[in-house]
Amino acid sequence: MACNGLWADAYVCVSIVGHIPTPVTTGNGIATPTPTQAGMVSNCKAFYKVVSGDICATITSKYKITSAQFIRWNPAAKSDCTGLWSNTYACVAVL
16 A cells, blocks of 8 residues: 655544554564554564653663663654654563
């Protein structure tokens, strides 16, 4: 499926009110909750639901992981954490 016609800096609908997406089970047998941000690693074994006001440092401290690990597992968050979205799941541990 092609995404021709998408405009930069424009909003698109990705869900509707009341829809509860079905978790995806990856090849590793662990159900991945949704939504997640693009590029999250496929070998994730533990997830954290990001809430408004969260910053990467708080999450990494809570799960005792490094910033480098968090960004490697969740590249959409960006190295300065400006890409971290609330109400999505982030990977906080891998297999």
